[in-house]
Amino acid sequence: MPPVIRHDWHLDELLALFELPLPELLHRAASMHRTHFDPAQVQVSTLLSVKTGGCPEDCGYCPQAQRYATGVDAQKLMDTEAVLERARQARAAGASRFCMGAAWRSPKDRDIPKVAAMIREVKALGLETCATLGMLEGHQARALKEAGLDYYNHNLDTAPDYYDSVIHTRQYQDRLDTLAHVREAGLKTCCGGIVGMGETRAQRAGLLQALANLPAHPDSVPINRLVQVAGTPLHGSPELDPFEFVRMIAVARITMPRSMVRLSAGRETMSDELQALCFLAGANSIFYGEKLLTTGNPDTARDRQLFARLGLVPMEVTVDADDHDHPGTVHMDIAAECADPA
Numbered sequence: 001m002p003p004v005i006r007h008d009w010h011l012d013e014l015l016a017l018f019e020l021p022l023p024e025l026l027h028r029a030a031s032m033h034r035t036h037f038d039p040a041q042v043q044v045s046t047l048l049s050v051k052t053g054g055c056p057e058d059c060g061y062c063p064q065a066q067r068y069a070t071g072v073d074a075q076k077l078m079d080t081e082a083v084l085e086r087a088r089q090a091r092a093a094g095a096s097r098f099c100m101g102a103a104w105r106s107p108k109d110r111d112i113p114k115v116a117a118m119i120r121e122v123k124a125l126g127l128e129t130c131a132t133l134g135m136l137e138g139h140q141a142r143a144l145k146e147a148g149l150d151y152y153n154h155n156l157d158t159a160p161d162y163y164d165s166v167i168h169t170r171q172y173q174d175r176l177d178t179l180a181h182v183r184e185a186g187l188k189t190c191c192g193g194i195v196g197m198g199e200t201r202a203q204r205a206g207l208l209q210a211l212a213n214l215p216a217h218p219d220s221v222p223i224n225r226l227v228q229v230a231g232t233p234l235h236g237s238p239e240l241d242p243f244e245f246v247r248m249i250a251v252a253r254i255t256m257p258r259s260m261v262r263l264s265a266g267r268e269t270m271s272d273e274l275q276a277l278c279f280l281a282g283a284n285s286i287f288y289g290e291k292l293l294t295t296g297n298p299d300t301a302r303d304r305q306l307f308a309r310l311g312l313v314p315m316e317v318t319v320d321a322d323d324h325d326h327p328g329t330v331h332m333d334i335a336a337e338c339a340d341p342a
Contacts, residue, residue, distance in 0.1 A: 009212045009255055014205035017251045022243060026281055029250035032257050033282040042307070043097065043260055043285040043315040045130070046090035050118065051077040051102035057169045059157070060233040061194055061226055064103040070231035077102065080117050087122045093300050094314050095288050098122050099130035099153065099190075105170070106135035116147035123148040130190055130220075135170070135178045141185035151220060152182040153190035159206030162199045166234075183216060191218035192264070195248055196226035196240035204248055212255040220285060221252055221259045225266025242270075246277045253282025260285040272306050279310065 017025065033039055054074030055064045063070035087098045100118060107115065111133075119129050131144060132153035141152065156175055157163065163172050182189055191214075193207045211218060225245055228235045252261050262285035263270075263278055270278075288303060307313065 005217065005257065006255070007213050007215070007217075009209050011202065011205055011209055014209055014251060014255065015202060017254060018201055018205055018247050022247070025247060025250045026277075029253040029282040030280055032254050033284065036258050037284055039279075039284075040312055041284065041315045042279070042312050043262075044095050044288045045097040045099055045262070045285065046093070046095040047099040047101060047287050048083065048086050048090075049103070050083055050100045050115075051075065051104065053103055055103040056105050058167065059169075060166045061197060061229075063229040063232060065232070068231045068233075070229050077111070077114060080114075080121055083118045084121050084125070087125055087127060090288070091125055091127055093288065095127070096315060097128035097130055097151070099132065099151075099287075101132045101153075102134070104134040106137075107133045107140060109140070112140050112143050116143060119144065119147040119149050123150075132190075135174055136181050138181045138184060141181045141187060145185045145187050149187060151188045151190045153220075153222070154178045154182065155192050155194070155222065156207060156210055157193050158197060158199055159203040160210060161206060162197075162203040166197055179214065188219040189216070190220040190222065192220075192222035192224065192262070194224040194226055194265070195245065196237060196266070197234055198237050201244070204244075205251070208248070208251055208255055211252075217256045217259050219259060220262055221256055222262040222264035223248055223252060223283075224264040225270070227265050227268075242274050246274070246281050249278045249283050250281035262286060272309070275306060276310055279312065
């Protein structure tokens with residue numbers, strides 16, 4: 001029988017997983033992965049910053065915070081046609097999901113129709129749609145759902161007991177409230193965090209505990225390795241041991257078996273060997289393209305070469321043109337259902 005999906009993980013259980021010998025941990029994670037997915041398939045997303053810089057928050061890792069001197073200039077919201085052109089390029093390069101990010105604390109109601117127009121047009125291209133716009137109210141989440149949004153990204157960032165060391169302008173509960181609004185609107189959730197910010201192993205386990213014990217597991221779980229940007233408070237943080245990052249991926253896979261576990265920020269500086277270990281540990285999603293919002297990412301040629309060397313292929317999506325209630329509905333070709341039902 002397939003493993004039971006749990007929402008009652010204890011911290012000591014997670015730490016026991018982290019402390020397993022690496023071969024045993026990888027075996028357990030890889031076995032869990034094969035239960036729910038084809039291990040040779042990787043979901044490919046592209047992320048575009050549709051509104052860059054000028055954010056009033058003080059997230060210690062973020063170059064888009066207006067209070068830090070990072071060389072990122074505030075820009076206005078892109079127009080829909082410019083976003084569409086980038087989405088077409090992403091689709092041509094092999095992406096199946098297009099994510100739109102805006103550096104807002106939270107969008108104003110007047111912003112929602114503009115973003116909704118982008119979502120509708122990108123969805124019409126046959127791409128899955130994802131947005132990350134900051135905190136949302138319930139009516140805003142519903143409006144994005146009506147426009148055809150598939151996923152909403154809102155990360156927890158770190159463990160509850162380390163959060164105040166990184167961010168002071170938003171509370172942990174604010175993030176949980178936004179996720180609740182997103183789930184209630186019927187949107188899929190994309191929610192993960194960042195490691196390498198000076199947290200302890202217990203706090204990395206605490207982040208996974210917070211994610212795995214949500215009312216519904218996130219449909220996508222991005223695991224970011226801190227990209228250190230000069231001018232941000234976390235610049236100069238000690239580098240996280242690569243094997244510890246692999247352990248983070250493996251424990252995420254074990255505790256959230258049907259979620260897409262994504263290698264997100266920080267992949268540009270990962271070796272091919274480290275990425276291969278992460279795929280073995282259960283990662284099955286990446287961001288594709290040379291830029292993630294304002295930080296670097298491997299170019300598509302390098303990713304294609306890596307996929308070829310490892311025998312991996314991008315997950316395919318098909319658009320159900322006959323779905324009259326939800327035109328442009330996107331279905332992924334995967335080995336098993338990946339979403340934890342809300």
